[in-house]
Amino acid sequence: MKAAATYLDHNATSPLRPAARSAVLAALEVCGNASSVHGFGRKARGLLDDARQDLAHLFGAGSGQLVFTSGATEANNQALLTAKQGPILLSAGEHDSLLQSCADAEIIPLCENGLVDLEWLAARLSRKPTPAMVSVMLVNNETGVVQPLEDVVALAKSVGALVHCDAVQAAGKLRLSFSELGVDLLSLSAHKIGGPAGCGLLIQRDGLSVTPLVRGGGQERRRRAGTENLIGIVGFAAAAREAEQGRQDAMDRLGAWRQAFEDAVLAEAPEAVIYGDGAPRVANTICLGVPRLPAETQVMAMDLAGFAVSAGSACSSGKVTPSHVLRAMGVEPDAAASAIRISLGWNSQAEDLPRFLKAWLALYDRSRAAA
Known part of the structure; x- marks a missing residue:
């Protein structure tokens, strides 16, 4: 692996x-x-x-x-x-x-x-x-x-x-x-x-x-x-x-990268959902969902592709559980189970999200072809 x-x-x-x-x-x-x-x-x-x-x-x-x-x-x-x-x-x-x-x-x-x-x-x-x-x-x-x-x-x-x-x-x-x-x-x-x-x-x-x-x-x-x-x-x-x-400069930078990523995702995968979009959000966090593509599958596939992201909330055993946050927002169980979290930080680089997007879209395309 x-x-x-x-x-x-x-x-x-x-x-x-x-x-x-x-x-x-x-x-x-x-x-x-x-x-x-x-x-x-x-x-x-x-x-x-x-x-x-x-x-x-x-x-x-x-x-x-x-x-x-x-x-x-x-x-x-x-x-x-x-x-x-x-x-x-x-x-x-x-x-x-x-x-x-x-x-x-x-x-x-x-x-x-x-x-x-x-x-x-x-x-x-x-x-x-x-x-x-x-x-x-x-x-x-x-x-x-x-x-x-x-x-x-x-x-x-x-x-x-x-x-x-x-x-x-x-x-x-x-x-x-x-x-x-x-x-x-x-x-x-x-x-x-x-x-x-x-x-x-x-x-x-x-x-x-x-x-x-x-x-x-x-x-x-x-x-x-x-x-x-x-x-x-x-x-x-x-x-x-x-x-x-360096907080303000860092957040301005991460916010620009996040926005470009979310725009690109929605352009290539119109059925995708950015949870929390429309509400005030911090610059580093993206909660991304796509129907019929389980979060656990996404996390494992991205890990194999060389990217560490998370899904829902991980308990001490490391198992992925449905997000209680998304359920509280009225998101249906199947949709909540298809959401992953991408979060940037102090050592993130400009190329990280574009590279991740390429790998994620490949998985998305495979899932659509198999549907």
């Missing part, structure tokens, strides 16, 4: 950025626990504090508002614990780390274009019982649709509900300022922006009491026990700095 040579799955994880790699290698040379008072510990604490300050600045928060976690899944789980009493409202497009962690949550429907149904939300918030929390992601990981978070915040705050936002797919693609977003809690992940896996962040507003998910130590101001992942944290900060420095 030919190994994938062109990586087009950055929304799953993005390759380690050079700056992050250098920061990680330097941190590996540091022997010390940041909680120790001797010189070795103070050196580790200095690196940790510097990274915390950098990330706070980059994401528009105070350093004391940051809680380092093992990833966004943990951050999302901890955010849910903040809703002490009352219902929790989750959008239908949320990540499974939220949907599967709150089985009794009320689900905010999505419109056909992938945006949350604000009319439904307003009507629900006008009724009792008042929700304790509303959680809506900023950017959907499958379609790239950017949610109207400002409107969600205004509606939720009008009834005193907390607002949590999973901003994992927004980092490095949109300007993020915790203070300006107006949310109470924000989740982020290092490896989605070219940092190391195993490091995440929960940002909380001042004065909010957050229940620890991991207990047994005084780290992170007693909000998350356990020795901090110094290597991951300094890599996270380095990746975030690099991502923000």
